[in-house]
Amino acid sequence: MKSDAFSYTGTRVRVGMLIALVALGSYWAGTRWGQHGPTQDEAVAGQKPAAISLNLTEEETRTIGIYRQAAPAVANIITQAVEYDFFQDAVPVEGAGSGFVIDPRGYVMTNNHVIEGAENIQVTLGDRSHYVARLIGTDPRNDIALLKIDAKDKRLAALPLGDSASLQVGQSVLAIGNPFGFSGTLTKGVISALGRTVQTGETSAIDQAIQTDAAINRGNSGGPLLNSRGEVIGINTAIFTPSGTTAGIGFAIPINMAKRISQDLITQGRVRHAYLGISEIAVWPELSQALKLPVQQGLLIERVAPRSPAAQSGLRGGDRVVVAGLQRLVIGGDVLVAIDGREVQSELDLNVILNQKRPGEVIRLSIYRGSQKMDVPVTLGEQR
Numbered sequence: 001m002k003s004d005a006f007s008y009t010g011t012r013v014r015v016g017m018l019i020a021l022v023a024l025g026s027y028w029a030g031t032r033w034g035q036h037g038p039t040q041d042e043a044v045a046g047q048k049p050a051a052i053s054l055n056l057t058e059e060e061t062r063t064i065g066i067y068r069q070a071a072p073a074v075a076n077i078i079t080q081a082v083e084y085d086f087f088q089d090a091v092p093v094e095g096a097g098s099g100f101v102i103d104p105r106g107y108v109m110t111n112n113h114v115i116e117g118a119e120n121i122q123v124t125l126g127d128r129s130h131y132v133a134r135l136i137g138t139d140p141r142n143d144i145a146l147l148k149i150d151a152k153d154k155r156l157a158a159l160p161l162g163d164s165a166s167l168q169v170g171q172s173v174l175a176i177g178n179p180f181g182f183s184g185t186l187t188k189g190v191i192s193a194l195g196r197t198v199q200t201g202e203t204s205a206i207d208q209a210i211q212t213d214a215a216i217n218r219g220n221s222g223g224p225l226l227n228s229r230g231e232v233i234g235i236n237t238a239i240f241t242p243s244g245t246t247a248g249i250g251f252a253i254p255i256n257m258a259k260r261i262s263q264d265l266i267t268q269g270r271v272r273h274a275y276l277g278i279s280e281i282a283v284w285p286e287l288s289q290a291l292k293l294p295v296q297q298g299l300l301i302e303r304v305a306p307r308s309p310a311a312q313s314g315l316r317g318g319d320r321v322v323v324a325g326l327q328r329l330v331i332g333g334d335v336l337v338a339i340d341g342r343e344v345q346s347e348l349d350l351n352v353i354l355n356q357k358r359p360g361e362v363i364r365l366s367i368y369r370g371s372q373k374m375d376v377p378v379t380l381g382e383q384r
Contacts, residue, residue: 066174066230067186071126073157074223075099075108076178077133077147079118098177098223099123099147100232101158102262106131108147109262110222111237111253112138115145123149125156126184137265141273141355143206143237144258145222146265159224162231164254167191167210175214175236175250177223189214189248197352198238198251207352209251210234216250225252274357275383277308278315282346283335287324291331294371297345298337301367302330313378316369338366354380 056064079095097114101107108123115121121133131149138145149156168191175187193211200206212225216236225234234252264271280299288296304310304317318330336344339353340363357363359382364375 062228063174063186063188066226066228067176069230070159070174070176070224070226071184071186073101073159074126074176074184075101075110076124076183077108077110077114077222078122078124079115080120080122081117082119096178096181096219097221098219098236100176100222100224101125101156102161102232104156104158106149106151106156107136107262107266108133108149109235109258110145110147111235112140112143112145114222115147116140121147123147124183127157129154137269137271139261139265139271141271141351142253142257142261143200144235144253144261146262159226160231161255161259162227162229162233164210164233164256167194167227167233169194172228173212173214173233174226174228175212175216175220175223176226177216177220177236179215179217179219181219185220187215192249196251197348199348200238205348205352206237206251206253207355208254208257209237210254212250212252213248214250215248220250272359273383274354274359274361274380275309276350276354276378276380277305277310278317278336279303279305280336280347280350281329287329290324293335294368294373295335295337297343298335298368299344299347299350300329300331300335301333304333309378309381313365313376315365315367315376315378334367334369336365336367340364341366 075098077097077099081093081095082090083093085091095114095118097110099108099110099114102109115135121135123131123133129151131151133147133149136146136148171191173189173191177185179185189212191210192213196209196211198206198209210225210233214225216239220236223236224232225236227233232255234255235258236250236252238251240249261271279302281302283293283296283298283300285296287293301315302318304315316334318333320330320332322329322331338344339350342353344350344353357380359380362377362379364377367374367376
């Protein structure tokens with residue numbers, strides 16, 4: 001992703017680039033590969049117990065309490081992978097990010113992009129305990145991954161999960177993670193906006209993202225965004241930045257989405273995504289005019305998969321092929337303009353809406369068949 005646009009906040013670096021990184025600044029040299037700042041347990045241990053009650057405001061005391069309670073469950077995640085250079089020589093690559101324990105049995109949640117392609121995943125918790133993690137499953141569509149560590153007879157501290165449906169703009173939030181490898185870093189801010197759609201690819205996005213001005217940098221990916229009760233309300237994932245570092249615009253995946261995904265991964269080993277069964281192309285004004293369509297925006301259905309929910313509901317794909325510029329189009333099919341009353345103008349719109357649905361749900365598609373507008377109920381299937 002471009003450095004002046006949305007950027008994931010994990011890090012990945014070839015081992016051969018370490019010397020260059022040392023020259024660029026102290027933040028990498030002071031983490032995994034040399035001396036580092038104090039870990040969260042060292043920092044807390046260095047404080048006198050009475051310090052929490054002396055010369056502090058009520059808000060400061062509460063923030064310190066939340067940090068001390070949450071920090072042991074926040075994970076520093078280091079990954080190892082192998083990539084190949086131009087000459088097809090193997091090059092070891094290390095990556096870094098954050099995560100957090102969601103269950104005393106050892107389940108750790110993080111971002112998919114933090115562990116994607118990793119051959120080895122190491123997890124260090126806030127109490128400095130170290131584990132090799134096993135990947136339970138991932139959901140690349142929502143950028144979530146679930147790991148499992150074996151603490152043997154030790155009962156792990158786990159973070160309580162809150163309710164992201166009840167959030168308000170302006171409420172206080174705290175982020176804990178490992179920016180630039182500095183473990184156990186706490187930043188604080190407010191919820192700046194809710195319901196953001198943050199596009200991460202042509203047809204992929206973080207849906208209903210939480211926007212915050214709490215400082216989030218590279219290495220914070222996968223870490224928790226906490227409310228003032230110490231409950232996780234989001235997973236820190238991306239930043240909008242002109243420089244590659246925080247600009248006060250960070251984004252987190254709502255925890256309610258993550259709870260559903262983690263439950264699917266724990267109980268079924270996969271995430272159950274809704275399936276419609278169409279291939280489509282976005283309509284633009286010139287195409288609408290050329291094909292004499294009744295609308296200038298929507299999705300022209302080119303093909304309907306056999307025996308799919310769309311096929312069973314009678315949706316129609318195209319019946320002839322034309323060339324528009326350098327593009328081959330299948331025309332003559334239905335034009336999808338809305339789902340459950342929400343306008344659909346692009347593949348991204350369609351994917352965002354379907355991502356909020358579950359297999360077995362009934363949705364109402366608003367389509368044009370020729371000049372006739374119709375509402376078609378469809379029972380969604382499960383994507384395999």
